[in-house]
Each structure stands twice: as C-alpha cells, then as structure tokens.
Amino acid sequence: MPPLFTVGILGGGQLGRMMALAARRLGCRVWTLAPEPDPPCAQAADGHIRAAFGDARAALRLAARCDLLTCEFENIPAAVAEAVERSGKAVHPGGAALKTAQDRLLEKRFLRGLGIPVADYREILRRKDLAAAAREIGFPAVLKTARGGYDGKGQAVVRGRGEAEAAFRTLGGAAGNALVWERLVPFAREIGVVCARNAAGALAVFPPAENVHRGGILHLTLVPAGIPRGTEARLRALARRIAGGLSLTGTFCVETFLLPDGKVLVNEIAPRPHNCGHYTLDACETSQFEQHMRAVCGLPLGSTRLLSPAAMVNILGTGAGDRLIGAAQALADPAVKLHLYGKQEAHAGRKMGHLTALGGSAAAAARRALAAHGKLAWARAGGPGLSAPGTGDKEAA
Structure with a gap:
C-alpha cells in the first residue's frame, strides 16, 4: 500500500523523532534533513539527507521526495523555508512565521500589534541604550539576545549597571548583536x-x-x-x-x-x-x-x-x-x-x-x-x- 503522505522533517532531534514516529503510525513515510549522520529523528525515519540546515539546495532535494515539509524547531533559516515554498511545496511553519519566532524583537512587536500583553522591553543596539533601558524599565531585568538562544541560553538576569555592562559584552552586544532588555516579571x-x-x-x-x-x-x-x-x-x-x-x-x-x-x-x-x-x-x-x-x-x-x-x-x-x-x-x-x-x-x-x-x-x-x-x-x-x-x-x- 502506498504511504498516506511522505513527510519531510527539517531537524534531527527528539521533537523530530516523535513527529516521525507519529507520522509512521498514521501510515506516512518520513524523510529527514540534519547535519549529523545518525540523529534521533533519522533513527525513526525511512531516509535521511545529511546537510546543514542552511543548505537550501539540500532542502529542495528533501522537498522533491516529499509531499510537504515541517520544521522541528524554529531556528531553521527562514530563507530555506521560503525557497521550498517558492518551489511549490508547503512548509509548516512557513518562512514568515519562522522569521517572527526566531527574533525576539519581531515576536514582541507582533504580539503587541495583536494587543497581546508582554513584559515591558526595550531594544538594545548599542551600549548607550543600556542606560536608557535602565532608566525607563529599571532593575532587575533580563538581557536577552534578539536571535538564537534556548533552554536558558542567550540571556542573563541583571540587577545593576555593572551586571548589565558585563552581560552586554557576554551576549555579543559589543559585537553588534541586537539585544532585548526585558523587565524581570515576578510571575506566580x-x-x-x-x-x-x-x-x-x-x-x-x-x-x-x-x-x-x-x-x-x-x-x-x-x-x-x-x-x-x-x-x-x-x-x-x-x-x-x-x-x-x-x-x-x-x-x-x-x-x-x-x-x-x-x-x-x-x-x-x-x-x-x-x-x-x-x-x-x-x-x-x-x-x-x-x-x-x-x-x-x-x-x-x-x-x-x-x-x-x-x-x-x-x-x-x-x-x-x-x-x-x-x-x-x-x-x-x-x-x-x-x-x-x-x-x-x-x-x-x-x-x-x-x-x-x-x-x-x-x-x-x-x-x-x-x-x-x-x-x-x-x-x-x-x-x-x-x-x-x-x-x-x-x-x-
């Protein structure tokens, strides 16, 4: 019996693995793309393409084998998803959603645009922005990279100007990386x-x-x-x-x-x-x-x-x-x-x-x-x- 669908997964980790297992139970065939030779997702798949996530040509090869693609995590380059979309194959989430989700500043602007409440924040593009954020929002705060970071990476709690300066350097602000200054929320x-x-x-x-x-x-x-x-x-x-x-x-x-x-x-x-x-x-x-x-x-x-x-x-x-x-x-x-x-x-x-x-x-x-x-x-x-x-x-x- 032919497969119900052939699904391509951009990603090789545990989320992709559990996606693949679910797809196979539904009678789908699964192909994966990841840079490792034997990642967890590929262990549960029918085929695997070893390539970098930023390799658009490899993603198009994956798409050619599949009815649709899905992303295991949001840091798949949006340009790769958009290239697949231009080829006529669906990608979920698509390039526009990935762009928003992989940039904390874009994400917060998107949410505010919908009238959805978020913690007070300021964009940090240069060292002098730290003083303005400290004055307008205050301490304690969380300084985060605008892009990248997961499981607590790419962020630091700052409780004073010295810690803010140190975090600015550690998180790449001095190298030109955009950061986000966010009020530390006393959540329940x-x-x-x-x-x-x-x-x-x-x-x-x-x-x-x-x-x-x-x-x-x-x-x-x-x-x-x-x-x-x-x-x-x-x-x-x-x-x-x-x-x-x-x-x-x-x-x-x-x-x-x-x-x-x-x-x-x-x-x-x-x-x-x-x-x-x-x-x-x-x-x-x-x-x-x-x-x-x-x-x-x-x-x-x-x-x-x-x-x-x-x-x-x-x-x-x-x-x-x-x-x-x-x-x-x-x-x-x-x-x-x-x-x-x-x-x-x-x-x-x-x-x-x-x-x-x-x-x-x-x-x-x-x-x-x-x-x-x-x-x-x-x-x-x-x-x-x-x-x-x-x-x-x-x-x-």
Whole structure:
C-alpha cells in the first residue's frame, strides 16, 4: 500500500523523532534533513539527507521526495523555508512565521500589534541604550539576545549597571548583536498552552500545563494546571489570535506568565511541538505529535481530552557517563512511562529523555514522576562513575 503522505522533517532531534514516529503510525513515510549522520529523528525515519540546515539546495532535494515539509524547531533559516515554498511545496511553519519566532524583537512587536500583553522591553543596539533601558524599565531585568538562544541560553538576569555592562559584552552586544532588555516579571506560575491549528483555521487546544524550570531548562510539567476557567478561556483566545496572525498550521505552544493578580503575559511562541506537551503522549487521546501530523497533512484534528492527570520530568545528561541505569527501578511504578531519545552522548544539560507519570491529581503524578526520576543515574560504560540525571544547572544542545 502506498504511504498516506511522505513527510519531510527539517531537524534531527527528539521533537523530530516523535513527529516521525507519529507520522509512521498514521501510515506516512518520513524523510529527514540534519547535519549529523545518525540523529534521533533519522533513527525513526525511512531516509535521511545529511546537510546543514542552511543548505537550501539540500532542502529542495528533501522537498522533491516529499509531499510537504515541517520544521522541528524554529531556528531553521527562514530563507530555506521560503525557497521550498517558492518551489511549490508547503512548509509548516512557513518562512514568515519562522522569521517572527526566531527574533525576539519581531515576536514582541507582533504580539503587541495583536494587543497581546508582554513584559515591558526595550531594544538594545548599542551600549548607550543600556542606560536608557535602565532608566525607563529599571532593575532587575533580563538581557536577552534578539536571535538564537534556548533552554536558558542567550540571556542573563541583571540587577545593576555593572551586571548589565558585563552581560552586554557576554551576549555579543559589543559585537553588534541586537539585544532585548526585558523587565524581570515576578510571575506566580508559568503556564504552557499547546495547541494545533489546521489550514482551515480549526483550533484544538490541549489542557494548559504548569511548567517548572531549573537553570533555564524545563524540569517538570504538571497537568491540569489548576487555573481558573476564566484564565483558561483567555489563554485559548490568545492562542487563537496568535495562530491566526502567523497563519500557523500544525502544533504550537504559547508560553505565558500568570501574574499574582491573575493577569497573563505572553513570554514566547514556539511554532512547533513543545517539551511541555510531552505529557500528551501518555495522558491525552491524541498526542501533540500526532496532532501536528494530522494538521500538516490536512487530516481532521483529534481529540485533546485529558485521560488522566499527569506529570512529566525531563531526563538530562550530566557529563558523568552515557549509560542510563535504574530504568527497571523507575518503571517498577506501573503508572510511569519512560521515553528515551536515542542520543549517544549525555552531555551536561542535554535532554536525553523524559518520564511521564499518571495519577489521581497533578500533584500525585508529580510525586510519582519525581520518585521515578530519582532512581535513574548516568554511568560510564564499563566504569564506576555514577551521577543522577541533571535538573538544569548546566546546559548543552
């Protein structure tokens, strides 16, 4: 039987891997493009093109094999997506959405243009802009690179002029890189809203999740978030406006801050499946990855109904070894699910997998997930070194 569709994935990491697995379950064939010879995504695909993400010719070769392309992450060069679009093949997200999502200044202007609240910010193009931002917004603040950066990279909290000057240099401001000075928001909770939109504009929203970060990396996700119905309705409305404004097709995430007074600020947009939506693999009728494939392939969207409260905890490398031990002990709890990503080297802070636990409440699920996580450790092959999975104090791609 011929495949339902042949899908090309620009990207080689764990998000692409889980996209590929979902696509194959739907009867699709999958090709990938990434610079590594055997990335996690390619392990689950039918074919792989080894090339840089900025190689437009390679992307066109991928497109020639496929019915459509999708991007695993938002830092695929927009020019590459636009080249594929000019060839007549669809790319989700498209070049225009990628341009917005990969530049924090463009993203904030886009959100403000829709009337969506964001933290106060100023553009920093030269050293003298620091003084103006400090005067107009004040300290503490977060200084961020306008482009690039993920999992806490490309940003620094600054609490005084000396720290601001140092961060300006460290983040490349002195070399001409645009930066963003943003008010440090005293939020009560971080809430992630994962949604999917199809080309006709239909929107399916997963239950909002509460996220807990450590060292700038997502550590724990709990669902349901236990927020008021009115707040959830506002989040759904924000997501709908954002998706429509960017003409998104596929799964995306709106990362928000819930303030102590109940107000909501949008922090970032991720125009692709998101780490905080991994719980959907085990706790929803349709996962965020299957939903993404349904959307980009023009299939009806699935149900987002939550089957059980759940919690997800990331498994990070520590640099102490590449062999994970303790999986049997972690899985001794029958409500715990283990997902590993097929990465060969467990660098410090690298996302190597995740655990999801189900429970009678989000808090109960979190206790089970964290208990299972505590049974895991990294060891060197053939060596005695042991280290518990990291919680975000160090970072690696």
